[in-house]
Amino acid sequence: MKISFTLNDKKVNIDVDPMKRLLDVIREDFGLLGTKEGCGEGECGACTILLNGKPVTSCILNAIHADGKEIYTVEGIAEKPIGKLLIDCFDETNAVQCGFCFPGFLVSSYYYLKTDGEKNLDKIKKALSGNICRCTGYQKVFESVMLACVRKS
Ligand code: FES
Ligand code: FES
Structure with missing residues (x-):
């Protein structure tokens, strides 16, 4: 499935399994390795990103949740x-x-x-x-x- 979203102020498009974890999309497809995996269950906060301005744990979201949204990872925030x-x-x-x-x-x-x-x-x-x-x-x-x-x- 093709999805598009804004990632650290850039428009991006990707053809991806909509159920792929958003954490994995960020790390594997975009190479943004600052977002970490700790528990993988939404409990530790290591994978926190901003999704439409609010902090969320990306390990319990899927790629589909990013479609049409604005995302900042730690790399974008650091700028x-x-x-x-x-x-x-x-x-x-x-x-x-x-x-x-x-x-x-x-x-x-x-x-x-x-x-x-x-x-x-x-x-x-x-x-x-x-x-x-x-x-x-x-x-x-x-x-x-x-x-x-x-x-x-
Ligand atoms: S890896 Fe622990 S909350 Fe996502
Ligand atoms: S987990 Fe090592 S500094 Fe927090």
């Missing part, structure tokens, strides 16, 4: 001013260890900064509650996002 700001803040606070969870955290944090952005720990915790990190505590991640909230305003 945006708020994405760059967040990356700097994660870097400064040493919030990342192995980095596997980082793309998902970046996408969810980006959404928070775009839609709210208040330096409010409870709100930030809630916004990132779908993202799991196996390496570390979450405190530095929260600090990073708080720092980005301050710098953005």
Whole structure:
């Protein structure tokens, strides 16, 4: 089936099995390897992307869900001013260890900064509650996002 959508600000077309997982389309067909697979069951957030502006887990969506939509992966978000700001803040606070969870955290944090952005720990915790990190505590991640909230305003 032919589908078309916008991927990181570019119009794309692809002939694909409509039931292929969107995560696999992103990684295999478009070579965007920043989006990770952790649990494969919609629980860990490693595969988070923005679909029509909202964070979703791409491992539980199929290619058909992308048709006619606008998608940003971590690669696209990393090019945006708020994405760059967040990356700097994660870097400064040493919030990342192995980095596997980082793309998902970046996408969810980006959404928070775009839609709210208040330096409010409870709100930030809630916004990132779908993202799991196996390496570390979450405190530095929260600090990073708080720092980005301050710098953005
Ligand atoms: S890999 Fe998609 S939520 Fe874990
Ligand atoms: S830094 Fe390793 S899973 Fe989060």
